[in-house]
Amino acid sequence: MHGRIRTWGPGALVLLPTVLLLGYFVYGLIAWSFNTSLTDRHTARKGPANYVGFENYGNLFTEERFLNSLKNLGVLTVAFIVGTLIFGLLWALLLEKGVPGESVFRSIYLFPMAISMIASGVVWGWLLNPSQGEDARGLNRLFEILHLGFLENAWWTAGSRWTTMLSIALPAIWQLSGYIMALFLAGFRGIPPELREAARVDGASEFKLYRHVLFPQLSPIALSALIILGHMSLKLFDLIYAITGPNQFRTEVPAVYMWNTLLRSDQAKAAAIAIVMLAVVAVLVIPYVAYTVRQESKE
């Protein structure tokens, strides 16, 4: 026993600080937030608060504004994921066989990823200027110059939930498609060349080659791209903050609503929104973490 501790002890000791820090700053603080969400702490005032059980959650799910933010998030997520996957996959498909200057295309497609959402939000907020016709600015002005007037629209400032959230999704798609391209490109390049050759020898057409041989190989990557994007979409905050300002009902998502609630010092409600966000992530991620760890221990 003593010998075992001697071999294992140092390793456990190295991890101890990390475990303690994460224990407090991740799990401890989550518990703290959850605890706050069960109270009636609706002001910044200190002092004891009363427990009200799940009342705050009950209120949230009957509140117009919160439901609106959830619907916005749903639309945003769909638009963002579909758009990014389409662009990313398309670019990867165009590049995967190799074209002259491939590395230039790759670098340019990928570069928006290096930029902060605040910086890209500042720029896109300007491009998505709602003025039209004579006074058109930003992208609308570009459409005007190109005689594509029918494309002009009020972006996020008017129209349906779909137009609004699509306008928010557009910059996000611009920023992240290159990333998805890189994931898929790595996937394509990772497929052994023999597989293609074999399919060709068997007389498969290009279309069939992709449909039956290459795409199935990429499904794990597609799944992980889906989780990455879904997860990012939930946390999209900076972009909306920079494009529309934080206090816009039209573009409000839970992450933004939480910030607005906090500005009014309603701690219990802000905590409840945060815990709902966590719950959404957990539903997605816990099976994933469990699966990963099981895979690892098989090693």
Place this chain on the structure above:
Amino acid sequence: MSAADTAAATGRAAAAISRKPQKRGAMDGSTRRSRTIRYVLLLLFLLFVLIPVYVVLITSFKTSGDTTAASQWNLPKEWTVEPWRKAWDVLQPYMIRSLSLAIPAAIISSVIGSMNGFVLARWRFPGANIVFAFILFGMFIPYQAVMLPLRTTFTELDVTRGVPTLIIAHCIYGLPICTLIFRNYYATIVPHEIIESARVDGAGLVQTYARIILPISISGFVVTLIWQFTSVWNDFLFALFLTQQNNGPVTLGLAALSGGQKVDYAASMAGALITSFPTLIVYILLGRWFIGGLMAGALKG
């Protein structure tokens, strides 16, 4: 593909992307045509990506009278660096704060992550899997779920708001990703046998780490340093929650420069460019590892 697989792709994926596809025989007419079509499409998409860049660049060199609706997409009538000077005056203190925040935060979390990763990959102890799951989940939490008590904790600890607070926060919340990147890096490049024979020879953990692991960790460090530097530099949420504008990092500075009633568009475009330079330089100089970092961090978001 699991999170770990994704992360294991670190250098490999970056290498795979740059690997040239195998050569094929002479092209016939139809492949040549399809290649032309592909090329045209690629160029069109290139425009989509570069349009914002064009408009930002030209606007940042315009005089304030030149940013009217009609002339928005035209080149400046008269080129001026005035917007750049103006943006720089506002942003300079923020830039310095961001640098003094991102560099130490990246180094500290990388170093701890490297040791953690080594233990989890090659010096495992009973229960290491539970610890692994514990750390892995920490990577996914939305920061909103900890933000409010985090602020209270920092207030109670009496940590000076601003750079020190943010360094602590970014180090702690960067630990999961750094640990995971290194864990997979070591699992891929360090054979079990080497560690075993070092153990047989009586080398302890510290010796093994210092003599065997550290010297081969350079590309792992490059990846985590890039990853942490970029995400700390680009962070807005922690900055907003944990600092005030007068001691905040550059994302807050840019938001302040570009917010408000009367916005100087030329200056705010110049500001967007100025605040993006450090991460763009990292991207341009270390592109290959940058991709590696993205792959590795694929699931942090």
